[in-house]
Amino acid sequence: MIYVVGHRGAAKVEPENTLRGFRYAIELGVEYVECDVHLTKDGHLVVIHDETVDRTTNGSGRVSEMTLQEIRELDAGKGERIPNIGEVLDLVKGKVKLLLELKGEGVEEKAVEEVKRRGMEDQVVFTSFHVERLKRVKEIDPDLKVGVIFGEPPSPEEMCRIALSVGACGVGINHKHLTEEHVREAHQHGLEVRAWNPDTREEMLAAIEKGVDGVSSNRPDVLLSVRGTREGETDRSSSA
Numbered sequence: 001m002i003y004v005v006g007h008r009g010a011a012k013v014e015p016e017n018t019l020r021g022f023r024y025a026i027e028l029g030v031e032y033v034e035c036d037v038h039l040t041k042d043g044h045l046v047v048i049h050d051e052t053v054d055r056t057t058n059g060s061g062r063v064s065e066m067t068l069q070e071i072r073e074l075d076a077g078k079g080e081r082i083p084n085i086g087e088v089l090d091l092v093k094g095k096v097k098l099l100l101e102l103k104g105e106g107v108e109e110k111a112v113e114e115v116k117r118r119g120m121e122d123q124v125v126f127t128s129f130h131v132e133r134l135k136r137v138k139e140i141d142p143d144l145k146v147g148v149i150f151g152e153p154p155s156p157e158e159m160c161r162i163a164l165s166v167g168a169c170g171v172g173i174n175h176k177h178l179t180e181e182h183v184r185e186a187h188q189h190g191l192e193v194r195a196w197n198p199d200t201r202e203e204m205l206a207a208i209e210k211g212v213d214g215v216s217s218n219r220p221d222v223l224l225s226v227r228g229t230r231e232g233e234t235d236r237s238s239s240a
Contacts, residue, residue: 004029005196006030032096036103042068046063053066099127131148170191
């Protein structure tokens with residue numbers, strides 16, 4: 001059975017990267033939620049995808065040039081505020097696992113500190129497109145789990161080399177560039193494979209058919225339905 005990740009909570013259903021969105025995904029029954037972190041001007045880790053607040057709030061400006069208080073005053077959709085990472089960790093603790101994407105520069109130490117303070121090392125996978133950030137996480141604590149994210153990945157062999165060089169437990173690949181060869185090579189090296197952001201049933205099924213271990217989607221409600229339907233069909237065919 002594949003595991004389901006609510007991308008930024010459920011970004012095409014509820015305001016992304018908000019407590020409301022994460023609660024919605026958890027209540028649906030996902031195994032993971034995914035969030036992104038940036039540092040504020042005064043050194044707080046906030047959960048937001050972009051470098052600026054322009055797209056997802058009623059404000060404007062760069063996260064790194066704003067204080068936590070200034071960011072907290074913004075509306076992130078449906079009256080939600082931009083949470084800090086501690087609030088998200090407290091929400092998911094003991095409920096679901098978390099893919100914590102290290103977006104902004106210099107976020108590694110603070111992110112690890114917040115996770116370790118809560119004893120959530122086994123519940124969190126630190127992810128990034130930037131290998132150097134994952135290396136920093138491993139320098140802080142070699143036992144922490146990290147995963148490399150790829151948009152359009154290199155060759156299957158090179159992808160695995162990069163992932164293994166930082167001690168990753170898995171890779172995330174954009175579903176549009178996912179191939180069975182990448183999945184096969186990763187599995188041969190003991191790496192999990194997660195397809196990210198198929199948001200239609202057809203895209204989800206295509207990713208699942210390639211043999212991935214998990215799928216991250218902005219529509220976890222649809223993905224859970226697809227998974228349930230596919231498992232039912234598999235059960236019927238195996239018992240026929």
